[in-house]
Amino acid sequence: MKTKNYVPKDSAGKLAKGFIRNPLTAVLGVFLLIIGYLALEVMPREENPQMVVSGSTVIIAMPGATAKEIEQVIVKPLERKLKEVKGVEHIFGSSMDNFGVVNVAFFIGEEKENSNLKIYDKIMQNKDLFPKTAMNPTILPLDIDIDIPIVSVAFFATDKNMAPTTLFDYAKEIQHHINGLDNVAVTDLKGGHKHQYNILVDLHKLSGYNLSMGQIAQAVQSVAYNVPDVKNRTKENEIIMVGVKNAIEDEKDIANIIVAQYMGAAIYLKDIATVEDSYDKQNFKSALVSVKDENGKFSPLQEQVTLTVSKLQGTNAVIIADEVKEELLHYKEEMAKHGISYVITRNDGERANEAVNELVFHLVLSIVIIAILLTVVLGWRESLIVTFTVPAILAITLFVAYLTGQTINRITLFAFLLSLGLLVDAAIIVIENIHRHYHDVDAADRDPDELMIEATDEIGPPTNIATLAIILTMVPMAFVGGMMGQFMKPIPANVPVSLIASLFVAYIFTPYLAVRLLKKPEHHNGGEK
Amino acid sequence: MFKKFEELIHSGLQSKMKKNMILIGSLVAFLLSMMMFPAEIVLAKMLPGKNNATFNIYVDLPEGSSIQQTQRVSECVVSYIQKEKEVLDIEVFLGMGSPLDFAGLIKGSHFKMTENLAEVVINLTKTHDRDEPSYMMVQRIRPTIQKNCEAIIPKTHIKFVEPPSGPPTLAAVVAEIYGNSDKGIRHLAEHVEKIFKNTEGLVDIDIMQDAIYDKYEIKANSIKIARSGLNLKQVNDILYLAFEGMGIAVKNSVEYNDQIPIFLTLSDETKKFTNKDKTAVRNKLSSLRLMNQRGMMVPVTEVVDIVSVKSNPMIMSKNLHKMTNVLAETDMVSQVYPLIDAKSQIIEQLANEYDITTVGLFNLKFKEKSSGETYLLLWDGEMEVTLDTFVDLGGAFIAALILIFLLLVIYYKSFVLSGIVLLGSFLSIIGVVVGHWVMDLFTADTFFLTATSLIGFIALIGISSRNSLLLIDFTKSLIQDKGMHKTDAIAYASATRAKPIFLTAAAIILASTLLASDAVFGGLGVALIFGTIAAVIASLMIVPVLLHNSDLDKHFGFVERKSVDIDNPDHFV
Helix, strand or coil, X not given: CCCCCCCCCCHHHHHHHHHHCCCHHHHHHHHHHHHHHHHHHHCCECCCCCCCCXXXXXXXXXXXXXXXXXXXXXXXXXXXXXXXXXXEEEEEEEEECCEEEEEEEECCCCCHHHHHHHHHHHHHHCHHHCCCCCCCCEEEECCHHHHCCCEEEEEEECCCCCCHHHHHHHHHHHHHHHHCCCCEEEEEEEECCCEEEEEEECHHHHHHCCCCHHHHHHHHHHHXXXXXXXXXXXXXXXXXXXXXXXXXXXXXXXXXCEEEEECCEEEEHHHHEXXXXXXXXXXXXXXXXXXXXXXXXXXXXEEEEEEEEEECCCCCHHHHHHHHHHHHHHHHXXXXXXCEEEEEEEEHHHHHHHHHHHHHHHHHHHHHHHHHHHHHHHCHHHHHHHHHHHHHHHXXXXXXXXXXXXXXXXXXXXXXXXHHHHHHHHHHHHHHHHHHXXXXXXXXXXXXXXXXXXXXXXXXXXXXXXXXHHHHHHHHHHHCCHHHHHHHCHHHHHHHHHHHHHHHHHHHHHHHHXXXXXXXXXXXXXXXX | XXXXXXXXXXXXXXXXXXXXXXXXXXXHHHHHHHHCCCCCCCCECCCCCCCCCEEEEXXXXXXXXXXXXXXXXXXXXXXXXXXXXXXXXXEEEECCCCXXXXXXXXXXXXXXXXXXXXXXXXXXXXXXXXCCCHHHHHHXXXXXXXXXXXXXXXXXXXXXXXXXXXXXXXXXXXXXXXXXXXXXXXXXXXXXXXXXXXXXXXXXXXECCCCCCEEEEEEECHHHHHHCCCCHHHHHHHHHHHHCCEEEEEECCCCCCCCEEEEEEECHHXXXXXXXXXXXXXXXXXXXXXXXXXXXXXXXXXXXXXXXXXXXXXXXXXXXXXXXXXEEEECCCCCHHHHHHHHHHHHHHCCCCEEEEEECCCEEEEEECCCCCEEEEEEECHHHHHHHHHXXXXXXXXXXXXXXXXXXXXXXXXXXXXXXXXXXXHCHHHHHHHHHHHHHHHCCCCCCECHHHHHHHHHHHHHHHHHHHHHHHHHHHHHHHHCCCHHHHHHHHHHHHHHHHHHHHHHHHHHHHHHHCCCCCHXXXXXXXXXXXXHHHHHHHHHHHHHHHCCHHHXXXXXXXXXXXXXXXXXXX
């Protein structure tokens, strides 16, 4: 009753038939695994998925204006103008004494460069709107990739007598080296103090000598004057350079400036003020650190300089963080000699790598558990076949994700874990049907290839429809808006790919492997018919 | 084993009562599980907290506080943190934000540049080596630190900021208060703040507005200035130079990257006012003198008046409307329930002062009884994102149902069959809800129904419709090709398909067990595990009953053929 040459009706059977005796099938399998592995290694790793968030901050200063004045003449007109820009979701204005700030947040998903340009354009077109006394607007575009550092390092002095500026100078030195590494976008220093000569005038002495602050300022300004070398010629027209030495070389020069003459006696700056070669005392910002030593005790809070490093968009946080770490190790000994130590206070690369590795481990563990289950229910050969299809499907998905410019992050891997439960299904259904047909009594005298193709073909249509149904459930998820939509984008982007891949792999490789691995059972009661 | 199952179904299908019992039973189960939401047995939250290796503490002193005061409070915070075993290092950033992170980006940490603000970054040991999750630690140390360190300077707010497990928000609960009068907004905001403070589950409450503090304004008297032969600019400059200081010149340097500024100011000892009194200010200013055009020295106090005034607080607006935020974080609970509590408290407690009406779902409109001014309270922050996300995911779910329905209609060319498949899939929601309830019973902290649970549920629709599909498809081929009777065909198909259905379900459940242990994706895992169990029951019990009730013979063009052996339909007797 069964024809010798089974003609497949569904694409499932056609695929099975086309590949079951094709020598390239094995090559294709190996090739898939290789590209998947390469994609896993090459794809940038991050902890959180990339989000397209655009926005700008506009700051306009008008010294001397009160908050109310700023609101009326700067913030309100600016808000109105920015409201004209398309794609803007929210505008936040804040008016303070002396300056106004307007924050523009675009809808999530609005392209960054375009949005920045729109804001810049709008403000430049309306520059005449602002009062004459207002300063030029400062526009700070938001750039998630560059604004959020992936590594931060705190440098601190182990030598208690170190001048506060030495640490800063050293950190600046290291910053320059780290900025030179590949794919490093922005490096920045937080905390620390810059060099500065401070003239600290004693108010009592000032009034005692009957002097004003203005006089001191003038006196200092008149000597602190730098001129380039003077070029002159001799009578033979030879050039002679005459360098004019700067009057101020160190703090002593400043201290010896004559501020005024009183009854013929000179009043030096040092008479009324202390002059120190020190740091920027007016800068109230500072950073402190406390680290745990080997004995588990915390050091008291001490001054530190934090170096932050951010990466270019789409680059691998893991690699950059490791490079920064290595570069720091390079200078570690030299720093120790200078009495400087450091501690890495943020390493997103390491965090991303840990998250990714943990999830990859979970994936492997899940595959093993499923393999054990199948071994118990269907037998080890069948189990082996299904287990092979999983890496093949994941490899295809990874490669497609790589081609579409995605990164490996927590959510991508969750998409994989979610699809893992779904993508073995196609293979299980095919292998179960093959198993059932194989163990059927009439299977004994039939060609295995034939059986495979028929078994695959039989469950083709419902499996296709069912898989299509699952894909359809994922599609609307791609249209979820807002931050959350962006955040879970990897799920609708990857699950459908893996499901489609699971169909192809199930139809191509399952019969191919089954025909080679499965043994027909001996039907002792074969003649029962 | 499957034989028995086949008999069971076969007998079940033949008794009308048993069929009805199954249907009514599933309806009751569905209604009971739905009841768990209003009864607050299963709680919803956008995303649960995640165990982090780092968290921040924002120290906000009232406006006008000095950096030294800020440092004192920060040192107090650090002294408590230093007692923690699992802390590796602590960084304090005074007068600025810490290196920017995801949460800080939304909370405006990069705009911090005043003396009254500081941020503390705390790095913990790796999550694997630590028993206590970071959110538990925060919950434990928060009361102690707030109690002891906020008291140092009154009106200080100490906030604990953990990296969010999903998209960052300004705060868990944000009440935006809109209105036209600054004073009225401030007044209403303070009311709301007070109610938040008395609402259980809300912590780190703060109003996003500057405190108003006393300050002195030095008013230059232009007549006196002109008479003394001075000019206004000179007076302003000198005052600034004396107390704030200015870089008056630079020196180039070969050693350093920057020019070295020469900075002029009064020395610290002589600069400081003796106290906050107006006379102290006057005394200090009187020793500061200016030189006029004729070379005579004029004390500053001769040409200025000192007036004590209030500071100008920052004016904030959102989308061109004047607004103030009242912020609160939640203490390991979902923001939904405290928000509802707070809302009803607001309506109750402020009824004397305002006429309050509810706008939309949660928003409130106030009309002040005394003045007739209207104010609007809109909820933002995590609540807004949660609502948006749940609404969007709900929409995605409905869209998925419609798409599947259409697909099935195309495939089966029958509305009834497609409806059965969908109904069977929809019942998996019972498993999802019950699963969350069971998990909540077994976990120490609340197990929330989250956005990821919804994603799991949407995926489940597809998975369980596949089960029903395989079943119906097989029944169809039995009826069409083998000419089996409806009851026999359904029973045989259910029994034969039970094995792959169980297998695929087991695969999904096993693959999801590891998901279930994750903080963020636990909801997805639980939804998949329990939803799949429900889906298996639905497709093997309820779908056969529904199929049997429908006119299958018509759909599949049943033609009576030879009689078929139930046990072995492939073999004709």
